[in-house]
Amino acid sequence: MSVVAPPGLAMPLTGSAPLRTALFQTLRFRLILSVALVHVVLMGIFAAAAVHEQSDRIELELLNRSRALISMTAVASTNTVLTEDLGALAEIIQKVERQPDVAYCEISDSRGYILGTTLPDRLGKRLPPRIDQSDSFPLAPGDPTLDLREAIQVEGQTVGTVTLGLSTARMDSAMRKTWLDGSLFILLALVVGSFAAWLLSLATTRKLHDMVGATARIGKGDLDIQLPITSRDEVGMLAIAFNNMVTSLKQTSEEALREHRQRTQAERLACVGEMSASIAHEIRNPLSAVINSVNLLSGDTLQGEDRSQVIGILNNESHRLNRILSDFLDFAKIRESQPAQGNLAALIEEIASMLRQDLPPGKSIRVAVTCPPDACLAVFDHDQIRQVVWNLALNAVQAMGDNGLLSFRTARRGDKIVVTVADTGCGIQPDFIKDMTKPFVTGRRDGTGLGLAIVQRILVQHRSQLSVSSELGVGSEISFELDSGG
């Protein structure tokens, strides 16, 4: 299988690379994300350290306050324990109870009798101590009270015991608030950092966006664009380089355009010359026959059947001249395509039907049409594509003898509909394939060589081209693509 791209035809546009990209792929997003992550991580570490330090400080403060309070209570209650002055002990207990966070306080004598307590149901009873030893941080999970115990001593002898419990609720609340504050700081840092990153990215990427826009305009052919140089940073340097590149590109483009125009002019002139030569060549033979026939008829030498034969020749060659000129006019006057969504299957079926009806007598050619439901519709100029398919079909019929199979197929390939005309004819000479779409190049004696040239011009206007696959003695397949419009 070979694909032919006739010289002088533009390659189909494949479209430019998309300039829009997903948000998370943008430099701006990555910059914001990076700064936000850095802020979160750094502030998280800082906040965690600060909160940890604050927690330690709060715990230490509570512990120190508890120790100071229990020591003061022990000192204050020494005489009252010695004198068993329960009233004075009660006053001491009351004062202790008024201190912040005090959950309970008990004072017992050396025997274990509770002489003073904030828990009335324990007063006067001999009960085991609430705790064996003082707590320290961290407290056991679920323990809401810091319990401390201190002996009341005189001259090294224990005369009583003070047991003090301080609620950690306020401390826990302060710690929660500290954590909350830390979290808010992290959040604030995240917001501020992201905003700063957004501003920074905006300043940085705005120029890049301008550059992207300029690139798009260059892609559309605008080479007069110049970016403003507003800074001397890396982006500014890039803008300078960009402008230099555009200037250079413009110069190169202008030179290329000039060369292209010159070459096109030269090719056009050559083409005109070639075309003229072809036309001259094509019409010279029939014209010579016409002239000779006229000369013969103007004399008296031809009589009877010979005269009729010459008149027939004159008539045939005149028609041939007329057909050559008509085809050439068709070729020269191909109008601009006006594509529209149309039913390709119906068009092919119509042509197949006409072929079945118009087959020359004695020919037994089968015509098959295969158009799947997903390959019926396409965007095309109805009349022009009708001519394309008709020309390809006629070529196929002419390539086959009296028997054969002519197939029309459509198939979907992505957003394209592939139209194929296949025959079981004699095939095409490989050397002929590359020139078969040139004007006045024909493989048949009676052909004008303009049929495939017209086909090719129409397909070019549809941004398509012919694809030829052929095997001598087996057959040929000629395909082209149309936009599905879907």
Added chain:
Amino acid sequence: MGKCSPLLFASRGRAGAAVRSAFVALFMAFSTPSASGNQGVYRLGVLPLQSPNKLAVMFLPLAEALSERLGRPVQFVTAPSFSAFMARVSARNYDILYLNPLLCSRALGHGYHVVAKVGGEPFTGILVVRRDSPLKDLDPAQLPPRPRIGFPDPGAYAATVMTRRYLSRLGIDVDRTFQVKYFGSQDSALMALYSGLVDVAGTWKPSLRSMPKDVRNDLRVIAETPPEPQMPIAVRNDMPPADADAIVAALTELGKTPRGQAILGGMALPQGFVAANDREYEKVGE
């Protein structure tokens, strides 16, 4: 009693103190039984002659020594006042008593009996003035108008009762001649004298000896009462005789060991203890 709220004790002033004392006595009677109440701890009740802390410093070593001898804990306790102390005595709240002879005579009526007393030094009360005081003796004719006199407590036998009796015998009506003030303890009365709050203080020798040297040197004894039986040690009459004998032995043998001497020195009673009986105290105060 255990249901009583500590708020009960929030009342202040003299009335509050009285209520407190009554409550304390009642509470102790019911809630802190003595060793005889099978708690295993002997309670050594010491008359609040001085500040509780000072008493503790003096008597805790003695309690420890007794504990070692008895093989059971001995708890040192005192009371907020003489009256509170005697209320507890009447409630038999103490197992061992250290009190003055006058209160001892009353304790005998509550089921205690004397087993020992402070030895050697006679039990006298003294009247003390500042060293720079113009008072040289207690001649009623030479006393300044309405001098101020301080005592520890109305029930303090040597410091108050004996000295008042002594002054009466000199023809001095204490309440008319002096402005009488009570300071709660021997130390307080002496410190009141030292700081100029009173002109004369009634006390006894061990308390004066226990004062800081600077204070002591700044004071001067101007009179001493005739001797009375010394400060006794009494025990509850339901204490097992073996324990009572052990207590007597421990007390009388204190002076025989360095440790015991140190204990006695700390109590300002270098002369130690000797055995005694109820008869010496039955007539005290009559």
